[in-house]
Amino acid sequence: MLRRKKEKEEKEKEGEKKSSEVKEAIAGLIYGMSAHAVTRQMLKTRMYLEHLFMLITLGDMMGIPILPPYYSLKLLPYAVPNVKTWKRSMLKERDVTDMLY
């Protein structure tokens, strides 16, 4: 009896797992079809804002001193993960094809 009960429970669990996987896949599909573009745009805007913030706080890394260095240093820890991409995007050469992306 006990064994049977256990087996039954395991089967139920597996069923739940499967249905949650299906749910996830459907959610992913809907997300991809509807919201993905919006999200991308939003993240892009966020990136620009982030870069603006970086420019104000750490502009002197590029030779544009805006904030006195004492306060730049105070804010530096929060900007650490973004420094590399920011520098790259600021120093990148740009041409017309950039507009396409």
Next chain:
Amino acid sequence: MLSLKEFFEKKPRIKVIVNAGKGGLGKTTSSAAMSYWFAKNGKKPLCFSTDPQASLSDIFEMDIFGKGIIEIEKNLFVVEIDADRRIKEFQEEVRNKIKTMYGIDEIPEEIDEYIETSAYEPAMHESATYDAMADLLSKGEFNPYVFDMPPFGHGVRMVSMARILDAWIDKMEETRRKAAEYAQAAAYLKGISSRSEEEILNELRSIREKLDFFREVLTDPDSCAFFMVIIPEKMAILDTERAIEMFRKLDIEMAGVIVNQVYPRELLDRPDVGEFLKRRVEMQQAYLKEIKEKFGDYVRAVVPMFDREPKGMEMIAKVAEHLFEKPGLEVFE
């Protein structure tokens, strides 16, 4: 014409006194003497030097450079900040913060380079001192705070810097808030949680609060008094005129002018005084007239030239006496 003592009696709420002026005219001496007088008259002043050269140590004939706040006589507190050391400690603090924030043992090279080189920026010294001043002021443990500001450009720049910074911090807060909104919205759509922006906004707010507080104190004529220390010479007079103009632009009202290093007029009547000295006395008398015409009502005290350098507690007491008890304003009558 209000004497220095009358001025402070009329404005009992003054809690910050700033002495500005060209180098070597007696700003630090005046600050020390004013602090001395306040300490003797039942207040608890803090004399603060923003000068990178250790001049308070010289005046009090005691090594106080970089030693923190010291009670040099009963109720008389002095502090002379070692900005270089402060910057070093601050750099270390930033490094440690990065290490603990991201759980790393080594700081990325380009970040470390940036931290290292920032110490050599010309504005670093200034902004570190400025931050130290704002820190001390916001604690409010002393009254009054007597600042001795290096050549007036700095002093004025500090106030204007507070304004510019304020505008920038506004912008930064705005970009942070917007960035956070976008991140949150994107995260919501994507079904993940976004990291909190609170900490960075708090940091920005605390910087701004400090600056605002500082600016408010400095620009309120009831709580802050700006004095210009001058001597009866052409250059000092021109400099003071420019400073008054700049103060006006920043909405700062000048509290008064202290005329320092004045030779006693009586020297002219003494037969034993040589021609050379008499010439100087005459020159000073001419410039005193000019000072009267230009700054008349603003002159708060006239401090004589002493026969030796005003150093040590005894001389400081003497200067204080001239500043407050016998301001010598009769030369302008």
